[in-house]
Amino acid sequence: xxxxxxxxxxxxxRRDRRKLWEIPHSYHCAIVGTCFxxxxxxxxxxxxxLTLAPDAREYDVHRYFVEQAGLSGPASRLMHKRLDEKFSxxxxxxxxxxxxxxxxxLWEQALASxxxxxxxxxxxxxxxxxxxxxxRAYADVHMLSHLMGGENRxxxxxxxxxxxxCAELEGRxxxxxxxAAERLEEKDARIRELEAELGQRRAxxxxxxxxxxxxxxxxxxxxxVNALRRRVAVERLRARTAxxxxxxxxxxxxxxxxxxxxxxxxxxxAPAPRDLxxxxxxxxxxxxxxxxxxxxxxxxxxxxxxxxxxxxxxxTRCLEGLVERADVVVCPIDCVSHDACLRVKGxxxxxxxxxxxVRSAGATTFTRVLGVLGRAGEATxxxxxx
Numbered sequence: 230x231x232x233x234x235x236x237x238x239x240x241x242x243r244r245d246r247r248k249l250w251e252i253p254h255s256y257h258c259a260i261v262g263t264c265f266x267x268x269x270x271x272x273x274x275x276x277x278x279l280t281l282a283p284d285a286r287e288y289d290v291h292r293y294f295v296e297q298a299g300l301s302g303p304a305s306r307l308m309h310k311r312l313d314e315k316f317s318x319x320x321x322x323x324x325x326x327x328x329x330x331x332x333x334x335l336w337e338q339a340l341a342s343x344x345x346x347x348x349x350x351x352x353x354x355x356x357x358x359x360x361x362x363x364x365r366a367y368a369d370v371h372m373l374s375h376l377m378g379g380e381n382r383x384x385x386x387x388x389x390x391x392x393x394x395c396a397e398l399e400g401r402x403x404x405x406x407x408x409a410a411e412r413l414e415e416k417d418a419r420i421r422e423l424e425a426e427l428g429q430r431r432a433x434x435x436x437x438x439x440x441x442x443x444x445x446x447x448x449x450x451x452x453x454v455n456a457l458r459r460r461v462a463v464e465r466l467r468a469r470t471a472x473x474x475x476x477x478x479x480x481x482x483x484x485x486x487x488x489x490x491x492x493x494x495x496x497x498x499a500p501a502p503r504d505l506x507x508x509x510x511x512x513x514x515x516x517x518x519x520x521x522x523x524x525x526x527x528x529x530x531x532x533x534x535x536x537x538x539x540x541x542x543x544x545t546r547c548l549e550g551l552v553e554r555a556d557v558v559v560c561p562i563d564c565v566s567h568d569a570c571l572r573v574k575g576x577x578x579x580x581x582x583x584x585x586x587v588r589s590a591g592a593t594t595f596t597r598v599l600g601v602l603g604r605a606g607e608a609t610x611x612x613x614x615x
Contacts, residue, residue, distance in 0.1 A: 245356050246320075249309040250301045256353055256363075257298040259370050261291060264312055264346045266525070270294065276307055312350050318507030318533045319347035322554065323355055332358050336366055338550060342535040343520060345373060346528070387518065409467055416461045423454050505532030505602060511555035513548075513573050514539035514565025515590040522592050530599055539565035539573075552576045557583045559598055561590035 252260070265273075270290050274281070281290070297304035313320060319339075326332050332352065339348030352358055352366050427450045510527050512520075512534060520536060527534040535551050539560075552558060558577050560570050570586065577584035587594050 246324075246354050247356055248301075248305075249298050249312070249354070250305045252298075252353055254299040256367060257295045259367055260312075260350065260353060261295050261298060261308075262374065263370050264316070264350045265294070265308075266528075268529075269311060269315075273304070273307060273311065277304055312354075315528065315531060316347040316350050316533070317531065318509055319344070319351040320354070321507065322509075323348075323351040323358075329359060329362060333362055336362070336369075338535075338547075338554065340369060341547060342537070342551060343524060344533055344535060345370060347533050409464055413461060413464050416457055416464060420454060420457050420461065423450055423457070426450065427454070505530040505599065507531060507533070508556040508602065509533045509535055509554055510599075510602070511535040511537065511551050511558045512595075513537050513558065513560045514569065515561050516564060519590070519592055519595075523595055526592075526596055526599060532599075539569040548573070549576055552582055553580055555582060557585060557602060559585045559587060559595070561587050561594070563588065564590035 249257075249260070267287070273279075273294065274290075279293075294304070294308065298308060299305070323332060323335060326335060332355070336348055336352060339345055349366055349370055353363060505527065510532055512523060513536075515523070515536075517538075523536075524534045535555055537548050537551050552573065558573060560573050562570055574584050574586075576582070585598060587598060
């Protein structure tokens with residue numbers, strides 16, 4: 230944040246919404262920093278055909294758009310349109326409320342669920358919300374930016390350590406898998422040799438020869454073949470165990486949130502995500518470390534992510550309020566208690582909400598769910614949470 234938390238005077242409230250350039254300039258730093266992602270900035274630069282200096286920093290881009298936000302021009306109009314499309318669901322929710330208590334409750338729910346970016350834009354651009362509530366939201370966002378900075382640094386370190394550990398284990402398991410495969414091939418070759426030798430001896434032995442003539446040699450060969458077969462079975466079991474562990478680690482790598490790539494060149498265009506049409510997705514339970522990734526995935530598809538931990542850290546009344554706000558409820562059954570899952574299912578049935586239990590709390594599974602929920606939308610670059 231680049232502005233101090235201080236009293237901000239607003240023009241006389243109107244019944245319609247404010248355009249971005251009509252919002253007091255003191256809010257623009259918070260709006261740009263919270264509601265626009267690096268991908269949004271890259272998209273705006275492409276649309277506006279802006280060229281950055283070779284030594285330009287992210288701060289320079291941020292400062293430029295903060296300045297443009299206060300001017301009625303092509304840049305601010307495009308920025309306003311982007312925010313309205315990105316957070317259309319939350320804007321509609323705030324528009325349905327008609328009083329200060331309702332708006333305050335929506336903001337409190339956004340803070341509890343982590344959907345601050347969408348709610349902050351809906352509140353800041355609302356024509357009837359009071360100065361006091363807007364200033365309170367501004368102060369909350371200001372403090373969250375400090376908290377999120379420390380949390381992002383910690384998460385980045387954890388993800389880097391996890392990536393290194395998984396890469397190390399994947400390498401070790403790959404080497405073990407190759408070694409096991411080589412040993413299996415050696416054992417199979419030896420079995421084939423012994424079985425061929427045994428067959429030749431049996432064929433060469435005269436039918437009238439006493440059984441004892443070839444018995445000792447044949448018996449020894451049979452015992453050796455059986456012993457080797459048992460060893461091969463053990464080796465194959467070990468190989469299957471190694472393969473299962475390798476698959477588990479690969480899934481762990483897939484589920485680990487990827488750090489955000491730096492914004493690429495002006496010509497780089499990411500594939501278009503599927504449009505959720507402003508739906509609110511409530512995610513109950515799951516892994517706290519994945520929430521930033523999940524929120525970015527939902528908001529990149531024109532949706533809004535709500536979250537409840539599924540336990541007693543958040544009140545049951547809060548859960549019911551979140552289910553009522555949601556269009557779809559997703560519940561990963563491996564990271565939430567059975568009782569919580571049943572409670573959520575019952576609330577969804579009572580409130581006529583779509584309930585989607587999923588087997589895994591992984592990011593890959595959640596992305597597949599969004600693909601099912603989404604509908605093909607206009608091709609735009611992906612976004613992430615502010």
